[in-house]
Amino acid sequence: MICPKCQQENPESARFCGRCHMTLRFTCPACQHVQSHGNQCDRCGVDFAKYISMLQFQMESDARRERETRRARQNIIRQALLLPVTGGWSLLRSIKSNLRGE
Ligand SMILES: [Zn+2]
Ligand SMILES: [Zn+2]
Numbered sequence: 001m002i003c004p005k006c007q008q009e010n011p012e013s014a015r016f017c018g019r020c021h022m023t024l025r026f027t028c029p030a031c032q033h034v035q036s037h038g039n040q041c042d043r044c045g046v047d048f049a050k051y052i053s054m055l056q057f058q059m060e061s062d063a064r065r066e067r068e069t070r071r072a073r074q075n076i077i078r079q080a081l082l083l084p085v086t087g088g089w090s091l092l093r094s095i096k097s098n099l100r101g102e
Contacts, residue, residue, distance in 0.1 A: 001036070029055065 001010045001024055008019040015025045026038035029051050033043040040047050 001012050001014060002008070003010060003017040003020060003022055003024065005022040006017065006020040008017055010018055010024060016022065017024055023038065024036060025034050026036070026048065027034050028041040028044060028046060029048060030046040031041060031044045033041055035042050038048050
């Protein structure tokens with residue numbers, strides 16, 4: 001494989017040019033197809049840069065969702081801790097009124 005940048009002859013299996021370290025082989029992030037350019041996948045047509053930024057966006061929104069789930073869980077815990085004060089009191093009152101037959 002000849003390096004497109006410096007014309008150095010490289011073994012077919014080389015991932016990088018031995019002379020200028022230019023990337024000679026790109027692996028598709030979607031289908032793992034290996035090819036000599038990093039623009040668009042020859043097999044599945046995925047745009048490498050777009051796909052990678054989409055993956056990053058997905059990871060970010062996953063992290064955001066996880067944060068929100070954690071916050072919601074903390075709210076439930078807080079409410080459970082406050083239950084003896086708020087819910088417990090009204091529960092006690094409703095039991096009392098039930099006993100009185102109201
Ligand atoms: Zn080179
Ligand atoms: Zn692909």
